[in-house]
Amino acid sequence: MQTRMNYRSVNPEAFKAMLALDHFASSRGIEPELYELIKIRASQINGCAFCLDMHTKDMLKMGGSIERAVLVSVWREAPCFNDAEKAALELTECLTRLPEAGVPQEVYDRARKYYDEKEFVDLIMAVNAINSWNRLGVATGMFPDI
Incomplete structure (x- = not known):
């Protein structure tokens, strides 16, 4: 694999904004x-x-479990996630795949059960940040150094 471009050096201002x-x-x-x-x-x-x-x-370096890292793609069926985490992951999926009709009321309500208004906006910002990084990485052909 070959990276298409190094967006950091080509446009350092964009990289600074992302940071x-x-x-x-x-x-x-x-x-x-x-x-x-x-x-x-x-x-x-x-x-x-x-x-x-x-x-x-x-996540693993900070002491997170391999089970949670592996099972996050099936969080609905995995007992290692609590209800607040499940609400945040559901919101993550919804915002990442943003449906034409927007965030369904039931997704909003589940998240708000565990997160106040400020925390809800903080979750949105976290999802926005990683989605922006993902789009930079995918568009410029970044791949892991394995």
Whole structure:
């Protein structure tokens, strides 16, 4: 495989903007393992091998379990995720695949059961950040250094 371009060097201002978004999203108080699970799930959906590899390794380095990293793609059936995490992962999937009709009321209601208004917006920003990174990675042909 060959990377199409190095977006960091071609457009450092865009990279700096992405870092600012990422810093904002990561500093909002979302539990670190949940934040990694959000990034893993969105990266799976978007087919971003680079981000999937990086965030799975990041989660494991912080002490997350291999079971949760592997089972995040089937979180609905996996007992290792609590209801609040499931609500965040459902919101992640919905925002990543954004349906034409928007976020269904029941998805919003499930998330709001566990997250207040500020936390809900923080989750949206986390999903926005990883989706933006995924699109940069996929469009420029990034792949994991394995």
